[in-house]
Amino acid sequence: MDIKFVEREKINTSKKRSSKFKPLLEALDNLEVGGDAIEINYKDDKSVNSMRTAVYQYNQDRGVKIKSGKDSKNKKIYFYREK
Numbered sequence: 001m002d003i004k005f006v007e008r009e010k011i012n013t014s015k016k017r018s019s020k021f022k023p024l025l026e027a028l029d030n031l032e033v034g035g036d037a038i039e040i041n042y043k044d045d046k047s048v049n050s051m052r053t054a055v056y057q058y059n060q061d062r063g064v065k066i067k068s069g070k071d072s073k074n075k076k077i078y079f080y081r082e083k
Helices: 019-028 045-062
Strands: 038-039 065-071 074-083
Touching: 019 038, 019 045, 045 065, 045 074
Parallel strands: none
Antiparallel strands: 038 074, 065 074
Protein backbone atom coordinates (compact mmCIF):
# COMPACT_ATOMS: atom_id res chain seq x y z
CA MET A 1 0.00 0.00 0.00
CA ASP A 2 1.43 3.35 -1.09
CA ILE A 3 0.38 6.17 1.27
CA LYS A 4 1.32 9.80 0.79
CA PHE A 5 0.10 13.15 2.06
CA VAL A 6 -1.27 15.78 -0.32
CA GLU A 7 -2.41 19.35 0.25
CA ARG A 8 -6.12 19.69 1.03
CA GLU A 9 -6.56 22.28 -1.75
CA LYS A 10 -5.65 19.66 -4.34
CA ILE A 11 -8.62 17.48 -3.44
CA ASN A 12 -11.72 18.18 -5.51
CA THR A 13 -15.00 16.55 -4.63
CA SER A 14 -17.74 16.23 -7.19
CA LYS A 15 -20.62 15.57 -4.82
CA LYS A 16 -23.46 17.98 -5.51
CA ARG A 17 -26.43 18.75 -3.32
CA SER A 18 -29.46 16.66 -4.08
CA SER A 19 -31.96 18.03 -6.56
CA LYS A 20 -34.46 18.19 -3.68
CA PHE A 21 -33.04 21.62 -2.79
CA LYS A 22 -32.34 22.85 -6.31
CA PRO A 23 -35.41 25.19 -6.43
CA LEU A 24 -34.43 26.67 -3.07
CA LEU A 25 -30.82 27.24 -4.09
CA GLU A 26 -31.91 28.85 -7.36
CA ALA A 27 -34.27 31.15 -5.46
CA LEU A 28 -31.41 32.17 -3.14
CA ASP A 29 -29.54 33.52 -6.17
CA ASN A 30 -32.34 36.08 -6.63
CA LEU A 31 -32.35 37.41 -3.06
CA GLU A 32 -31.19 40.98 -2.62
CA VAL A 33 -29.86 42.65 0.52
CA GLY A 34 -32.80 44.20 2.34
CA GLY A 35 -35.21 42.86 -0.29
CA ASP A 36 -37.98 40.28 -0.18
CA ALA A 37 -37.69 37.02 1.73
CA ILE A 38 -38.33 33.47 0.55
CA GLU A 39 -41.23 31.72 2.30
CA ILE A 40 -41.35 27.91 2.37
CA ASN A 41 -43.92 25.62 3.98
CA TYR A 42 -42.50 22.63 5.83
CA LYS A 43 -43.86 19.42 7.35
CA ASP A 44 -41.45 18.66 10.18
CA ASP A 45 -38.36 19.99 11.94
CA LYS A 46 -36.10 17.53 10.12
CA SER A 47 -36.90 19.20 6.79
CA VAL A 48 -36.22 22.63 8.35
CA ASN A 49 -32.81 21.46 9.53
CA SER A 50 -32.01 20.05 6.08
CA MET A 51 -33.00 23.30 4.37
CA ARG A 52 -30.97 25.38 6.82
CA THR A 53 -27.93 23.16 6.29
CA ALA A 54 -28.23 23.58 2.52
CA VAL A 55 -28.54 27.37 2.88
CA TYR A 56 -25.60 27.67 5.27
CA GLN A 57 -23.43 25.66 2.88
CA TYR A 58 -24.60 28.00 0.11
CA ASN A 59 -23.51 30.92 2.32
CA GLN A 60 -20.09 29.43 2.84
CA ASP A 61 -19.57 28.62 -0.84
CA ARG A 62 -20.66 32.04 -2.11
CA GLY A 63 -19.50 34.27 0.76
CA VAL A 64 -22.96 35.76 1.36
CA LYS A 65 -25.06 36.13 4.49
CA ILE A 66 -28.51 34.55 4.19
CA LYS A 67 -30.37 34.13 7.44
CA SER A 68 -33.53 32.27 8.34
CA GLY A 69 -36.55 32.77 10.53
CA LYS A 70 -39.08 30.11 11.49
CA ASP A 71 -42.80 30.50 12.11
CA SER A 72 -43.55 27.21 13.88
CA LYS A 73 -47.21 28.05 14.44
CA ASN A 74 -47.90 28.26 10.68
CA LYS A 75 -45.10 25.78 9.75
CA LYS A 76 -43.23 28.22 7.53
CA ILE A 77 -39.58 29.14 7.26
CA TYR A 78 -38.22 32.36 5.78
CA PHE A 79 -34.85 33.05 4.22
CA TYR A 80 -33.59 36.59 3.73
CA ARG A 81 -30.32 38.24 2.75
CA GLU A 82 -28.19 40.47 4.94
CA LYS A 83 -24.93 42.30 4.34
